[in-house]
Amino acid sequence: MQNNGWDNFEIGAMLRSFDGEIKDIATTHQEDRNYSSSNSFTASVADWRIEKPIFNKDYCIDCQFCWIFCPDISIISRDKKMIGVDMDHCKGCGICVEVCPTNPKSLLMFPEQADEEVELAGWPEKDKEEK
Amino acid sequence: MAFDKMKLRDIEVWDGNFAAAQALRQAQVDVVAAYPITPSTPIVEGYAKFLADGYIEGEFVMVESEHAAMSGCIGAAAAGGRVATATSSQGFALMVETLYQASGMRIPIVLNVVNRALAAPLNVNGDHSDMYLGRDSGWIQLDAYSPQEAYDLNFIAFKVSEDHDVRLPCMVHQDGFMTSHTAQGVHTLSDDVAYNFIGDYKPMNEMLDLDHPVTHGVQTEEDWHFEHKARQHNDLMTKVMPKIQTAFDDFEKLTGRKYNIVESYDMDDADVTVICMGTSVETAREVAKEMRVKGIKAGVVGIRVFRPFPFAEIKEALKNVKAIAVLDRSAPGGTPGAMFNEIAGALYNTDDRALLSGYIYGLGGRDLTKAHLVDLYTELQANVDAGKVTTPLQQFIGVRGPKLAFL
Numbered sequence: 210m211q212n213n214g215w216d217n218f219e220i221g222a223m224l225r226s227f228d229g230e231i232k233d234i235a236t237t238h239q240e241d242r243n244y245s246s247s248n249s250f251t252a253s254v255a256d257w258r259i260e261k262p263i264f265n266k267d268y269c270i271d272c273q274f275c276w277i278f279c280p281d282i283s284i285i286s287r288d289k290k291m292i293g294v295d296m297d298h299c300k301g302c303g304i305c306v307e308v309c310p311t312n313p314k315s316l317l318m319f320p321e322q323a324d325e326e327v328e329l330a331g332w333p334e335k336d337k338e339e340k
Numbered sequence: 341m342a343f344d345k346m347k348l349r350d351i352e353v354w355d356g357n358f359a360a361a362q363a364l365r366q367a368q369v370d371v372v373a374a375y376p377i378t379p380s381t382p383i384v385e386g387y388a389k390f391l392a393d394g395y396i397e398g399e400f401v402m403v404e405s406e407h408a409a410m411s412g413c414i415g416a417a418a419a420g421g422r423v424a425t426a427t428s429s430q431g432f433a434l435m436v437e438t439l440y441q442a443s444g445m446r447i448p449i450v451l452n453v454v455n456r457a458l459a460a461p462l463n464v465n466g467d468h469s470d471m472y473l474g475r476d477s478g479w480i481q482l483d484a485y486s487p488q489e490a491y492d493l494n495f496i497a498f499k500v501s502e503d504h505d506v507r508l509p510c511m512v513h514q515d516g517f518m519t520s521h522t523a524q525g526v527h528t529l530s531d532d533v534a535y536n537f538i539g540d541y542k543p544m545n546e547m548l549d550l551d552h553p554v555t556h557g558v559q560t561e562e563d564w565h566f567e568h569k570a571r572q573h574n575d576l577m578t579k580v581m582p583k584i585q586t587a588f589d590d591f592e593k594l595t596g597r598k599y600n601i602v603e604s605y606d607m608d609d610a611d612v613t614v615i616c617m618g619t620s621v622e623t624a625r626e627v628a629k630e631m632r633v634k635g636i637k638a639g640v641v642g643i644r645v646f647r648p649f650p651f652a653e654i655k656e657a658l659k660n661v662k663a664i665a666v667l668d669r670s671a672p673g674g675t676p677g678a679m680f681n682e683i684a685g686a687l688y689n690t691d692d693r694a695l696l697s698g699y700i701y702g703l704g705g706r707d708l709t710k711a712h713l714v715d716l717y718t719e720l721q722a723n724v725d726a727g728k729v730t731t732p733l734q735q736f737i738g739v740r741g742p743k744l745a746f747l
């Protein structure tokens with residue numbers, strides 16, 4: 210695409226989402242879709258992020274709240290099981306952490322440079338209910 | 341097709357608006373998104389009535405402004421339908437932002453523009469201010485001088501605009517009231533003949549093709565914008581005129597009515613000529629004939645295709661003429677008239693540059709009378725006799741008060 214001149218791209222301010230014909234796209238997972246090079250899915254926006262979510266599957270109850278609320282379709286869930294976060298498209302808004310209902314939360318925000326294994330090892334304890 | 345056909349007489353008495361509305365019916369336009377404005381309202385009103393009466397299978401979308409009207413048309417056309425609307429003057433001005441979107445997105449739409457002055461002062465009558473406002477918008481602009489032509493040129497517009505090599509929106513202009521509200525005999529086409537001339541709409545990159553999803557109206561910055569605009573300009577400059585000529589040729593075979601990219605009347609041996617658009621062409625033709633009786637070899641050149649501008653055809657039409665008057669029906673805003681500049685630009689590098697002078701006339705629907713044109717041709721002949729332009733380059737015709745002239 211970088212070498213295209215004015216005379217060899219399709220007319221109009223128009224971009225194709227996929228290379229070639231697609232069938233039954235609604236039931237095809239993202240990793241199996243034939244996204245075109247002009248589709249935003251093929252571009253990383255990870256550098257927009259200042260803080261990142263880290264997922265701790267030990268506390269996750271697979272409620273799917275984060276999957277529903279994520280504005281960038283960046284929560285990866287398969288068969289109703291939370292798998293992780295698409296770090297190419299997560300912009301670090303923190304909504305997933307906000308809506309996470311477990312105690313302690315299964316998703317927490319950390320500085321972009323934080324080490325995942327270190328943070329998982331030091332995950333907060335369950336909050337005690339005050340009587 | 342689940343709609344009724346309409347039986348038309350060979351010649352119907354229609355004004356320009358009704359002729360255009362009938363053309364939209366016969367083209368079986370899928371979507372009209374429209375907002376009313378004088379003097380163009382009866383066109384979209386006509387479509388809506390034909391639709392309500394079961395003569396069209398389509399959608400009429402009432403919107404809150406002309407900006408929304410053209411936006412709705414762009415959406416419907418991007419989705420993959422045959423689309424048209426109409427507007428005038430201030431409504432056209434409000435549409436301008438979306439006009440550039442339509443052409444840049446290579447979306448075929450037919451827009452009937454019933455030419456009307458731009459305020460202020462507020463005025464509902466015809467001049468070419470709105471038509472001139474569209475001249476850099478990337479649309480094809482065809483100009484009708486009569487109701488018959490408003491009818492015919494709509495079919496040409498659909499055929500050219502929807503061609504996959506063109507895919508550019510097209511305006512059909514007619515003069516407010518003088519054409520839009522003046523009933524004349526119009527030779528009709530039967531519904532089948534008219535529809536078959538245009539043919540079924542052939543979608544391209546349509547958004548409703550769910551097996552091939554597309555994003556229309558994308559953003560490009562300094563990295564790709566220039567290439568898109570270069571492609572658009574290239575196609576306007578090289579592809580549109582041949583398609584228009586083919587459509588004119590096909591239409592002549594079908595109807596016997598001949599249209600030309602530049603219309604020339606009495607130009608074979610003309611010494612002096614007037615170049616103008618709209619209803620003025622018909623007045624000038626009559627006066628030119630009368631001037632010939634008086635011994636002045638007068639001719640008339642009418643611009644049929646205003647965009648893309650017919651540089652080659654203009655040069656050809658004007659090659660043996662000695663003095664030319666360019667008539668601009670728009671307040672020039674501190675410059676020679678737009679048409680004056682176009683003609684000057686087209687002729688500057690020709691060998692026999694004729695004497696060129698400009699006239700501003702008819703603002704806000706002021707009549708251009710035969711007497712005005714007699715004076716004008718007489719001035720042109722004086723220029724020929726003197727071998728130079730004897731008047732200022734820009735004169736106002738028909739305005740009260742002291743003679744107004746510049747340059």
